[in-house]
Amino acid sequence: MSTRKYTKIEGPTIDSVPLIYKHKIPIQKTYKFWEGLKEGKIFATRCKKCGRIYFPPQADCSDDFSSDMEWVELPKFGVLEAFTKVYARPQGFDDVDPYVIGIATLENGVRVMGWVDPPDEKCVKVGNRVELTIRVIKDRHIIYLRDLSCT
Ligand SMILES: [Zn+2]
Structure with a gap:
């Protein structure tokens, strides 16, 4: 049985500044x-x-x-298997425009997740061929799945 106790906050509160947890x-x-x-x-x-x-x-x-x-x-090309548009971005990416995340199966059968380019869910289709590229967003190297039917 858990012995953890939670403290109920009584009375008015204000929000703290946003907390960022960073580690090596x-x-x-x-x-x-x-x-x-x-x-x-x-x-x-x-x-x-x-x-x-x-x-x-x-x-x-x-x-x-x-x-x-x-x-x-990894091979440079694959087929898009699934995708979704991300409106609720995680902390650190909250100032980036909504983006599309997808999963592609590469020519050797390996599955890769990446940001779909273009982030246009009306053009991007499951089954489309994609090319793997890398872009730097906010000092991070991000894997992109470029939809070859939407360029
Ligand atoms: Zn093995």
């Missing part, structure tokens, strides 16, 4: 992925034992628990 994420085992983005390359990891490709990259294979992994560059 260790990337030692995925460093090549982050460096690749800067060069316009999207890397996944492949298990040398069973051949399974992981994206986002994993340092260990969850099928056979092997840590003998190699880096492989």
Whole structure:
């Protein structure tokens, strides 16, 4: 049984300033992925034992628990499988125009999530071919799925 107690606030309140939680994420085992983005390359990891490709990259294979992994560059083209427009943006992106997030299956069967270009849900269609590109938004390298039927 939980012993946690919640304090009920009584009387009037005011809002605090927005809080930002920021911390260091260790990337030692995925460093090549982050460096690749800067060069316009999207890397996944492949298990040398069973051949399974992981994206986002994993340092260990969850099928056979092997840590003998190699880096492989993802194909540049795929097919859009699903998408949705994001109006309620997360903290840090709340000043960015509403955007479209999609999932594409690449030529090697790997699924990738990215921002869909253009962010026009009237033109973008499931089944359309997309090209993977990378853009820098707010100092972050963002994977884009460029809908080749909407350009
Ligand atoms: Zn494996």
